[in-house]
Structure formats: structure tokens, C-alpha cells
Amino acid sequence: MDKRVLKQEMLKILQPEQVLADDLDLMYYSYDSSFLTKLERVYPDIVVLPRATEQVQRIVRFAYENNIPVTPRGAGTGETGGAVAFNGGIVIDLSTWDEIVEVDVSNMQVVVRPGVIHADLNNHLAKFNLFFPPDPGSSLMCTIGGMVANNASGLRAVKYGCTEQYVLGLEVVLPNGEVITTGGIRSKAIKNVSGLNLTKLMVGSEGVLGIITKIRLRCWPKPKARGIAMAVFSKLDDAPATVLEVYQAGILPSGIEILDKSAIKAVNQFKPEIGLPEDAEAILLFEVDGNAPSVEWEGTNIVEIAKRRATKVEWATDPQRMASLWEGRSVTATAAARVRPDGSRVFAGEDISVPLSRVAEALRAIRSLGEKYGIPVVNYGHIGDGNVHTAPVIDPENPAEAEKANQLVHEIHLLAIELEGSTTGEHGVGAVRRQYAELEHGEALKVMRLIKNAVDPKGIMNPGKLI
Amino acid sequence: MKFKELPPVKEQIRKCVRCGRCRTVCPVFAEVKNETVAPRGHVFMVQMLRDGVVKPDSKVYEHLSKCLLCETCSTFCPSGIDIHELNAAARSFITENQSNPGKRLVFDTLWTSPKLLRASTAFMWSANVTGLMKLARALHLTKVLPGDLPKAEQILDRVPFRSARDQLHETIPAQGKKKLRVAYFLGCATNLLHPEVALATVKVLTQSGCEVVIPRDLKCCGLPHIANGKLGTARSLLLHNFELLSRAKVDYIVTDCASCSSALSDKNVRFVLGQEEIDANLALTAGKVVDLTAFLVNVLDIGPGNLVKRSEHRLTYHDPCHLAKAQNIRKEPRELLRLVPGVELVEMAEPDRCCGGSGTFALTHYDMSMKILDKKMSAIRNTGCDTVATCCPSCSMQLAYGFRRSRVNGKVVHPVELLAQALP
Numbered sequence: 001m002d003k004r005v006l007k008q009e010m011l012k013i014l015q016p017e018q019v020l021a022d023d024l025d026l027m028y029y030s031y032d033s034s035f036l037t038k039l040e041r042v043y044p045d046i047v048v049l050p051r052a053t054e055q056v057q058r059i060v061r062f063a064y065e066n067n068i069p070v071t072p073r074g075a076g077t078g079e080t081g082g083a084v085a086f087n088g089g090i091v092i093d094l095s096t097w098d099e100i101v102e103v104d105v106s107n108m109q110v111v112v113r114p115g116v117i118h119a120d121l122n123n124h125l126a127k128f129n130l131f132f133p134p135d136p137g138s139s140l141m142c143t144i145g146g147m148v149a150n151n152a153s154g155l156r157a158v159k160y161g162c163t164e165q166y167v168l169g170l171e172v173v174l175p176n177g178e179v180i181t182t183g184g185i186r187s188k189a190i191k192n193v194s195g196l197n198l199t200k201l202m203v204g205s206e207g208v209l210g211i212i213t214k215i216r217l218r219c220w221p222k223p224k225a226r227g228i229a230m231a232v233f234s235k236l237d238d239a240p241a242t243v244l245e246v247y248q249a250g251i252l253p254s255g256i257e258i259l260d261k262s263a264i265k266a267v268n269q270f271k272p273e274i275g276l277p278e279d280a281e282a283i284l285l286f287e288v289d290g291n292a293p294s295v296e297w298e299g300t301n302i303v304e305i306a307k308r309r310a311t312k313v314e315w316a317t318d319p320q321r322m323a324s325l326w327e328g329r330s331v332t333a334t335a336a337a338r339v340r341p342d343g344s345r346v347f348a349g350e351d352i353s354v355p356l357s358r359v360a361e362a363l364r365a366i367r368s369l370g371e372k373y374g375i376p377v378v379n380y381g382h383i384g385d386g387n388v389h390t391a392p393v394i395d396p397e398n399p400a401e402a403e404k405a406n407q408l409v410h411e412i413h414l415l416a417i418e419l420e421g422s423t424t425g426e427h428g429v430g431a432v433r434r435q436y437a438e439l440e441h442g443e444a445l446k447v448m449r450l451i452k453n454a455v456d457p458k459g460i461m462n463p464g465k466l467i
Numbered sequence: 468m469k470f471k472e473l474p475p476v477k478e479q480i481r482k483c484v485r486c487g488r489c490r491t492v493c494p495v496f497a498e499v500k501n502e503t504v505a506p507r508g509h510v511f512m513v514q515m516l517r518d519g520v521v522k523p524d525s526k527v528y529e530h531l532s533k534c535l536l537c538e539t540c541s542t543f544c545p546s547g548i549d550i551h552e553l554n555a556a557a558r559s560f561i562t563e564n565q566s567n568p569g570k571r572l573v574f575d576t577l578w579t580s581p582k583l584l585r586a587s588t589a590f591m592w593s594a595n596v597t598g599l600m601k602l603a604r605a606l607h608l609t610k611v612l613p614g615d616l617p618k619a620e621q622i623l624d625r626v627p628f629r630s631a632r633d634q635l636h637e638t639i640p641a642q643g644k645k646k647l648r649v650a651y652f653l654g655c656a657t658n659l660l661h662p663e664v665a666l667a668t669v670k671v672l673t674q675s676g677c678e679v680v681i682p683r684d685l686k687c688c689g690l691p692h693i694a695n696g697k698l699g700t701a702r703s704l705l706l707h708n709f710e711l712l713s714r715a716k717v718d719y720i721v722t723d724c725a726s727c728s729s730a731l732s733d734k735n736v737r738f739v740l741g742q743e744e745i746d747a748n749l750a751l752t753a754g755k756v757v758d759l760t761a762f763l764v765n766v767l768d769i770g771p772g773n774l775v776k777r778s779e780h781r782l783t784y785h786d787p788c789h790l791a792k793a794q795n796i797r798k799e800p801r802e803l804l805r806l807v808p809g810v811e812l813v814e815m816a817e818p819d820r821c822c823g824g825s826g827t828f829a830l831t832h833y834d835m836s837m838k839i840l841d842k843k844m845s846a847i848r849n850t851g852c853d854t855v856a857t858c859c860p861s862c863s864m865q866l867a868y869g870f871r872r873s874r875v876n877g878k879v880v881h882p883v884e885l886l887a888q889a890l891p
């Protein structure tokens with residue numbers, strides 16, 4: 001469709017400031033955090049920023065009638081190209097629609113629009129002694145809509161699980177412009193097994209089945225106490241062994257994170273004041289939360305267990321020290337680049353998930369793959385649930401290095417499948433991991449495509465992603 | 468120096484992983500909320516400019532100019548990218564490729580000559596009645612800073628009749644035993660708009676045993692030029708000033724203006740000169756530059772000593788971006804305020820959030836600037852204070868306008884004014 005006509009049509013639905021159609025404006029929507037979108041640049045035909053279900057409905061209906069691809073987008077912090085319009089068409093940027101509709105304290109639920117920022121939601125819920133437990137490293141910038149669409153989790157998945165466990169119901173604009181409510185039209189029930197579970201189908205569907213416009217989340221009481229134990233290891237294998245021993249002692253921490261040698265170096269370069277110990281092969285961060293006596297008990301026991309293998313163990317309950325350690329972990333993703341003066345971390349092959357029993361094997365294999373390709377790889381991640389983040393650090397503007405990095409990443413993905421794991425634990429498939437769908441799912445992929453075709457017969461919703 | 472060869476352009480663009488962390492702290496993004504003003508978006512656009520994907524034209528300039536250069540994102544970037552430097556370098560690259568006579572007149576002629584600048588403010592003083600617009604038209608300013616100037620006219624309050632320079636000798640002796648010889652870098656805005664701050668600075672310095680020199684031919688620090696695409700002019704100003712300062716044979720170079728001290732800082736000198744390493748002599752002189760508040764606390768170790776006159780002030784402190792973010796000076800101004808007998812310091816929420824003034828930004832992007840100012844004024848209001856202390860004339864002007872705009876009888880002071888008042 002002619003871009004001018006498209007703009008005129010969108011202006012019938014939206015205010016001028018909600019429509020970006022200038023060529024220069026559109027360029028800013030050519031990327032997310034993925035390495036792929038650093039290498040390839042594709043532009044949408046128009047960007048719209050709706051703030052009402054009816055607006056989304058009218059936009060999608062128009063797209064459906066005119067066979068125009070639609071790409072939903074949150075804060076654009078994804079690492080898979082999921083929010084980028086590889087087939088052109090309309091990008092629906094939902095990040096300005098950031099209304100917390102209702103905090104239902106007596107039912108411990110919250111209803112939000114998709115653009116609410118994760119950290120903002122938890123700051124708001126804290127006033128009611130509630131919280132939404134999944135805690136992605138990108139908490140400060142990612143949207144709840146993006147979290148739901150990708151079934152995100154993060155640093156506290158060990159104890160609290162992933163986003164899907166908290167979504168009670170969704171309002172979704174289907175590809176033909178119809179609006180449905182999953183989980184029951186009026187239902188606020190926490191337990192609900194009525195009907196096919198469309199909520200779970202939509203969570204993690206990465207925008208290929210429709211656009212999420214309202215989200216009902218279950219919240220939990222905010223723990224009153226918290227503590228962080230940091231254990232320092234001179235041998236890499238001692239870290240996963242300690243994690244297992246902590247579980248076997250009957251302790252379920254809220255988070256268990258690993259940073260390897262190069263991740264420690266990167267964090268220290270960005271935030272020297274955190275002062276992570278440099279002379280280590282790996283460090284583990286155990287977070288425990290709950291009530292004060294249980295936190296103290298769990299902390300003491302973790303320290304005892306960790307001491308068997310660790311060279312040093314620190315137990316912190318001081319809020320400042322805890323915030324500093326946790327921040328150290330949360331900035332690792334980007335700070336990784338600091339291990340090489342002229343380098344940049346690339347988000348590719350960064351999210352494999354392997355069984356707990358094979359974490360050490362995975363870390364060793366990734367390290368030797370890095371050596372094979374001559375690329376430094378910073379390893380960190382959610383060791384407590386086997387979700388390892390790997391950060392190749394290269395000069396992304398050197399085509400030869402970029403090519404080598406892509407080969408390395410391909411091997412990392414294959415490694416994950418070989419180790420009985422998955423190519424992605426929480427970041428999603430998007431455009432970058434779609435090639436592994438058949439290998440991972442076999443015949444089940446056909447069923448996924450049947451569902452997709454039934455809901456989106458014209459294939460307009462986020463084409464080129466997920467399946 | 469070629470745009471593509473500038474160290475930030477050459478070394479840093481590739482480091483951006485577009486994580487979006489910068490989106491969460493940018494005051495402009497908080498108002499506009501779309502990717503076209505996100506700091507990572509600016510990095511992306513500078514890359515497009517570098518790679519020739521977009522042309523260095525006024526449309527790209529317009530996009531890049533929606534940035535306060537407040538450096539908040541730069542300090543927050545885990546990849547260590549100086550996003551403000553990339554943006555400023557790109558503005559200059561575009562300006563070099565465009566002809567804009569009005570801009571040349573203002574930034575290359577008027578703002579490089581203290582005399583002309585003084586003459587124009589004298590004119591402004593007489594024009595206070597007839598309005599700034601007349602002056603602006605006479606100077607072709609309307610062509611340089613289009614659109615928002617008629618509204619921005621209100622920001623400027625009164626222009627004092629006598630500049631600080633008119634009232635101060637070139638060398639002012641120390642009172643009592645001379646401890647140090649100090650060059651006072653008297654910035655344009657302090658000199659012309661806030662002479663009372665300059666007088667206070669000299670009083671405090673001399674009473675603390677400093678011989679103060681104000682070299683006559685000092686010119687602008689170059690910060691307005693950096694922000695307005697005139698990096699080349701900033702470069703010659705900087706070399707001129709450092710030459711003079713080096714000849715002054717002083718122990719320290721002190722300024723009460725956050726923008727000036729950041730412009731003269733070692734880091735900014737390297738950026739403006741486009742060099743990773745600078746000449747040893749220059750480095751020596753640049754190494755002597757210290758912001759007044761840090762100088763009083765860390766070098767002179769000023770104590771309650773002579774601060775004898777008590778006056779009751781319940782006030783809050785606003786961190787100028789060029790002090791807090793550019794130089795990480797946060798605790799020193801507060802320490803000084805607490806030294807003054809009768810001062811009660813009440814912290815506001817997000818004291819280091821930009822006020823939206825940012826030099827000429829308030830003139831070029833008035834509406835946006837006011838939205839950012841509204842947030843700051845609301846934080847101030849919540850403290851219950853009607854006095855704000857800050858160390859930057861641009862912030863000072865913006866905050867004073869914030870009070871007038873909300874019809875509050877508030878006051879903006881520099882901490883050094885309170886120190887001076889407490890002295891005998």
C-alpha cells in the first residue's frame with residue numbers, strides 16, 4: 001500500500017503524535033538488541049503508538065483487510081529481532097500505553113496495559129506489600145507486554161518461575177480485529193481449568209497470534225526479608241556442584257546466579273565500587289527471601305555449604321550491599337563488552353537452557369568453542385535453572401569477525417539441543433532462532449503451524465518469527 | 468579533525484548493543500516516549516551519518532538536537548559510551564556541511580568576543596522594557612533558533628546593568644596570609660547575568676587566603692558552541708583560554724560555573740581536540756581546573772571558621788548535570804551548604820534530574836524544556852522549600868523562571884553566595 005495512503009488511514013484512527021511515517025523516524029524502528037538487526041537493517045512502512053483497545057482493533061482490522069503485516073513492539077529490548085518488521089508493514093509500538101488499570105489488593109491481582117515497565121509495576125505494587133515475582137535483568141526498561149509475549153523470567157525463576165505462572169487472563173486483539181478475553185470474560189479466579197488454556201497459548205506466542213492489550217496478573221505478598229550470599233570459586237566445576245548441594249540441603253533460594261571470570265572482570269570495569277573478587281574462576285550469588293528468621297537460617301546454611309568448596313563466602317543483608325551485588329549481576333549483559341577495549345558484546349546465541357546436571361559441561365564446551373573461534377565469550381546467567389547466558393565479544397563492524405561469531409553461535413545452539421536442553425530459556429525465538437524450530441520440536445511444529453494458520457489465516461501477525 | 472576520525476565516533480559507536488537502558492533515564496525520552504529520541508536512537512543515527520546512510524542535513528540535526536547533552540545516559544551506559552559526545556560531534560559535522568549565516572554570526576562572532584557579548588547584554592538591559600524579541604531579530608537570532616524564541620523570551624529575567632568584570636580588578640590580593648594563587652575562570656553567564664555570584668566567589672576565595680587572578684582576555688568556555696554544532700570554534704576558544712591560563716602561573720584554575728568547569732575538564736578537552744592524548748603542557752593546565760565547590764572542600768578544606776553570620780535558610784539543592792554527571796561532584800556543594808550557620812538542607816526527589824535548561828536547549832525546544840522543568844518544580848515544591856541552591860547559571864535561570872511561571876515567590880542561589888554572606 002502507498003505509504004501516504006497508509007498514513008492517512010492511520011490518522012483516521014490516531015492523533016498525529018501517535019503516528020510516525022517520516023522516513024527518518026522509521027529508521028529508529030529498524031532495531032532491537034539483537035545482533036541480527038545490527039547486521040541487517042529493515043524499516044517498517046509506518047509506526048503507530050496506540051493507547052486504547054479500540055485503536056489497536058481498528059489498526060489490525062485495517063491491516064487484515066489490506067493484507068498488511070503487523071509487528072507488535074514493546075520497549076524494543078528483545079534480543080531476537082522479534083519486534084522488528086522484517087516484512088515491512090505496520091509496527092505497533094505499545095510502550096507508551098503504560099497504564100496500571102487496577103490493583104486488586106483483596107484478590108492480590110493487578111491489571112495493566114502492555115506498556116507498563118516492569119520496575120515501575122513493582123515499585124507501585126510495593127505500596128500494597130505486593131510484587132510480581134519474575135525479575136528480568138532488563139527490569140528497568142522492559143515492558144510487561146513484552147514479558148508476557150516472550151514468557152520472560154530472569155533472576156528469580158528458581159523459586160518463582162516464569163511469567164506464565166502469573167498471567168490469569170489476557171485481552172487479545174486477534175489478527176482479524178476481533179477482541180477476546182482469555183481465562184474467562186469475568187473471571188478473577190486464581191485456579192481455572194475451564195476450557196482450552198488460551199492464556200498459556202498466548203503467553204510466549206511472540207505476537208504471532210494476536211496483540212495483547214490488557215493483562216491480569218497474579219501478585220504475591222512481598223517478602224519481608226532478603227539476603228545475598230556470594231561464594232567465590234577457584235574451580236569452575238565447584239560452582240554447579242555447590243548449587244546442587246544447596247538444593248539437596250532442602251533450600252530453595254529465590255535466585256542463583258553465576259558469573260564466570262570474564263563476567264567478573266567486565267562488572268568490575270563498569271562498576272569498580274562493587275569490588276567483585278578478581279582472582280576467581282566463578283562466583284555464585286544466592287538470593288534468599290522470606291521472613292527474617294528463615295532468611296537468616298537459609299543464609300547461614302548456604303554459607304556453610306558453600307565454604308566446603310569456595311575460597312571465600314560473603315553474606316550480605318545490608319540493603320546497599322545487596323543492591324550493589326544484584327546490580328553487578330544485572331548490568332553484566334551489556335558490561336560484558338568491557339573485556340575487550342575495542343569490542344562489543346553481541347546478543348546472539350545468548351540464551352541456551354540445559355539440564356542442571358549438565359551446566360558444568362555446557363560452560364566448559366562454550367569456553368572451548370570460544371577458543372576454537374578465537375572469540376572471548378563471557379558467561380553468566382541463571383545457573384539455578386540451567387539457563388546460561390553467553391556473550392561473545394567481538395568487533396561487530398568487522399565482517400570476518402561477525403561471520404565467525406555467527407558460526408560460533410550456531411554451534412552453541414546445537415550444543416544446547418545436544419545436551420538435552422533448548423536454544424532459548426527466556427529470550428524467545430523471534431527471527432534469529434526460528435531455524436532450530438524443527439530440530440527442537442519435530443512433528444509438534446506442524447501442530448503449532450496449524451494453530452497459527454487457524455488464528456491468522458492471512459499470516460499478517462508478526463510474520464517470519466517463532467515458527 | 469574529521470568527523471569519522473574523532474575518538475568517540477571511531478571507537479564507541481560499535482559498542483552500543485542497543486540494550487535500551489538509556490531509555491529509562493533520559494529526561495527527553497520520558498516526555499516523548501518513542502524511539503526517535505531515545506539515547507540509543509541518537510547513537511544509531513550518528514552511525515547512519517558516519518556510514519553515509521543519511522545525509523548531514525537539517526532534518527537529521529533536528530532529530531539529534533532533541534537531546535539535552537545532560538550526560539545522564541552516558542553515565543548510565545554499561546558499554547561506556549559517551550553518547551553526548553557522539554551527538555555533539557554529529558551536530559558539528561552537520562553544521563560544517565551547511566551554511567547558516569545567522570549561526571555563524573552568533574557563535575563564531577558574537578559568542579567568541581567578550582566585548583561584543585557584553586555590548587549585546589548592555590543592549591539587552593536597555594531592551595528589557597521593549598523585549599528580547601527586538602534584540603533577537605536584530606541579531607538574526609530568530610533564524611538561528613527558530614520557532615520557540617518568542618516563547619523562550621520569558622525565561623530571561625532581568626539583565627544587570629553592571630557585569631562582574633566591570634566591578635572586579637584583574638588581580639585581587641589574598642586577605643591575610645597568601646596560601647595560593649588562583650585563576651578565576653569567570654564564565655559569560657555568571658559575568659553578565661549573575662555578577663553577584665562572581666563577587667561572592669572572589670570574596671570567599673580571597674578571605675580564604677587566595678590571590679585571585681581574572682585574566683582579562685578570557686573568552687567563552689566553548690560549551691554553547693559544542694552544543695550548537697560549532698566544535699571547531701570551541702576548539703580555538705579552548706586553546707586561546709588555556710594559553711592565557713597557562714601564562715597566568717597559578718596553582719589552580721577555579722570556576723563557580725558547572726558548565727565552565729566541565730568544559731575545561733581534562734575529558735572534555737580531549738573530546739574537543741579530538742585526541743586521546745593531549746600535549747603535556749595543556750594537560751598540566753587542564754589538570755589545574757577544579758570546580759569552586761570541590762576546590763573549597765577538597766583543596767582549601769574550608770571549615771566553619773569565619774562563617775559567623777547566621778541567617779535562616781530552609782533550602783533544597785539541585786545538582787547541575789555538568790557537575791553531578793559530567794564531574795561526579797555531588798557531595799561538595801552539600802557540604803558547603805551545611806557549613807553555613809542557619810541553613811537547613813532538605814533533599815528533593817531525584818535532585819540530579821535535569822531541569823531542562825541545558826544552555827540554549829530551553830530556547831530551541833521551549834515546550835519540551837518546560838515539561839522537564841515542571842517535573843523539577845514539582846520535586847522542589849514537595850520539599851516545601853522556596854529557596855533552591857545550585858551551581859550553574861543555566862539551571863539558575865531555568866529554576867528562577869520555574870518559580871515565576873508557577874507564581875511562587877522563590878529564590879535561586881549559588882552556595883557560594885550563602886558562604887559569602889556568612890563571612891564577616
